[in-house]
Amino acid sequence: MTRLHPILAIAILLSTTSCIEKNKYAVLVSANMEWKAVKRIYPDENYQQSPWGEYFHKKINGQKVLFFHEGWGKVAAAGATQYVIDSYNPEILINLGTCGGFEGAIDRYDIILANKTIIYDIKEAMGDSKEAIDDYTTDINLSWLGPEFPWARKTVLVSADKDLASNEIDYLQQHYAAVAGDWESGAIAYTAQRNHKKILILRGVSDLVSTTHGEAYGDSNLFSQRADSVMVKLLTKLPGWIDYLEALPGNR
Numbered sequence: 001m002t003r004l005h006p007i008l009a010i011a012i013l014l015s016t017t018s019c020i021e022k023n024k025y026a027v028l029v030s031a032n033m034e035w036k037a038v039k040r041i042y043p044d045e046n047y048q049q050s051p052w053g054e055y056f057h058k059k060i061n062g063q064k065v066l067f068f069h070e071g072w073g074k075v076a077a078a079g080a081t082q083y084v085i086d087s088y089n090p091e092i093l094i095n096l097g098t099c100g101g102f103e104g105a106i107d108r109y110d111i112i113l114a115n116k117t118i119i120y121d122i123k124e125a126m127g128d129s130k131e132a133i134d135d136y137t138t139d140i141n142l143s144w145l146g147p148e149f150p151w152a153r154k155t156v157l158v159s160a161d162k163d164l165a166s167n168e169i170d171y172l173q174q175h176y177a178a179v180a181g182d183w184e185s186g187a188i189a190y191t192a193q194r195n196h197k198k199i200l201i202l203r204g205v206s207d208l209v210s211t212t213h214g215e216a217y218g219d220s221n222l223f224s225q226r227a228d229s230v231m232v233k234l235l236t237k238l239p240g241w242i243d244y245l246e247a248l249p250g251n252r
Contacts, residue, residue: 023057023066025242026090029231030184031102033224034097035069037231041065050087052080061242070184073161074119077184081191092245095188096226096234099157100164100214101205102172105179106153108226109233113152114201115140119186121160127149135229138189140199141224144251150244151237152202155179159186159209161195163217164209180205204230 029035035053045056045067052070065086070080084090101110102246106112119136122129128212142154158181165204172178185201206226207216216223 026066028095031072033227057191074187077187078135093199098206099180099203100184101180102209111152115154116156117189118188146170157185
């Protein structure tokens, strides 16, 4: 067996390691409509293509930030989040996007900071679905943020590969104390926790769903307009959030 000279082996190792491009912050965006809003707000960036979606790097308040389009649904969310971690090794993941709010429990355009995510669309025919749902439930450690993270409401987000159903609203409120739901946050939080990564899931309420109807259901134009408004709000606040994070003890 041929042995490499020690100096050559070290050079190869350093070369391989240097391929990982480190960013302190990685902003993850899921749905195509949400990424469309990002591209409208940041039209002149150097967009590149990954196996999952487009991405670019941008300096915000002196910090290098990766913006990455993961794609919609749990499969893309989990796979792309792992790809970002493996490829860029960010210290903090920030997921920005939309969610549907429960009418009467939250208002349009409110911003949620998830402190717990629950993937609820698991149906077990040969056992107890609760056990599987519990296994994919993620309690997100936000203690490092301090007591007063600005401009966001800490609460539970429920996730499923489907839009919220009116006939499930009461159940989700009673069993999970949820006030909003989306498609991807559960998978993103689950993957981040497995990799011991700090994660902020910040979702703006684009539309409300009641026990009888969803205001944006059957109206893609309304959702498009609301999603754009939510992303503008989130991206406008992003520099302030990064300033807040940079000022935290131990994060400088």
